Amino acid sequence: MGDTFKQRILVVDDEPSVRGSLAGLLNDAGYDVITAEHGFDALLQLRRAPPPDVIISDLNMPQMSGFEFLSVVRRRFPEIPVVAVSGAYESGDCVPGGVIADAFYAKGRHHPEQLLRTVGELIQTSAARAINHHRQSAPVWIPRNGKDSKGVPYIVLTCTECLRSFPLSVMQEGVQEIQQTPCLFCTSPVRYIIDFSLDVFSPRHDITAEPGGE
Numbered sequence: 001m002g003d004t005f006k007q008r009i010l011v012v013d014d015e016p017s018v019r020g021s022l023a024g025l026l027n028d029a030g031y032d033v034i035t036a037e038h039g040f041d042a043l044l045q046l047r048r049a050p051p052p053d054v055i056i057s058d059l060n061m062p063q064m065s066g067f068e069f070l071s072v073v074r075r076r077f078p079e080i081p082v083v084a085v086s087g088a089y090e091s092g093d094c095v096p097g098g099v100i101a102d103a104f105y106a107k108g109r110h111h112p113e114q115l116l117r118t119v120g121e122l123i124q125t126s127a128a129r130a131i132n133h134h135r136q137s138a139p140v141w142i143p144r145n146g147k148d149s150k151g152v153p154y155i156v157l158t159c160t161e162c163l164r165s166f167p168l169s170v171m172q173e174g175v176q177e178i179q180q181t182p183c184l185f186c187t188s189p190v191r192y193i194i195d196f197s198l199d200v201f202s203p204r205h206d207i208t209a210e211p212g213g214e
C-alpha cells in the first residue's frame, strides 16, 4: 500500500486509445489506475496485485470476452464492483441482459462525468453490494463459440476455481438455463449459461454450411 490512500481502478479494454483515455480520466479524478488488454490479462493482474476497488471492462475483446471475464470476476472476486462498457448496445443506462455487472457505460453515448459519478457511487456502496454478490452464485455466462470439425457446436468455459479454460461440446441447442459441468482440470463444478441469442462477441461471419452429417 502506498503512502496515500488512493482507490484503484482496473480498466480492461483491447483498444489502447480507449484504455489510455479512461486511465487519464480516472487519474485526473484522483484514482490509481491499472490496465489490461483483455480478460485473461486482467485475471493475471487480479491474481498478482491487491484487488482493485472497481473494475471497468469492455465487453467486446479478443481472447476472453468481457461477458466471460465479468462472470469469472463475480464468482471469484464478488467484492469488486464492475462497470461494463460497450458500444454495441442501445440499452440506455441499464445493464444489458446477461451481463454480470453493477453498472453500464455506453461508449460514445455517455459522458465521462457519468462514468466518474458511477465509479464514485460504486465505491461508496461496495460493501453492501459485496454481500449481495456473495449471495448470488453467478454462473459463467458464455457466448456460443462455433462448431468443431464434426459440426458439433462447442463453447469455451473458464473454470471459476482454477481459471483455466476448456472446450465443451453443446449437445442441445437453445437451452438457455443454468447448467453445470466439472472442470476438465480441477473437477470443480462450473455453472454456466449459454446465450444463443446474443452474439456481440464475434460478429456473425457467413459460414458455408457443411453438407449434413460428416
Ligand SMILES: [Zn+2]
Pocket (backbone or CB within 6 Å): 159, 160, 161, 162, 163, 164, 183, 184, 185, 186, 187, 188
Ligand atoms: Zn478448474
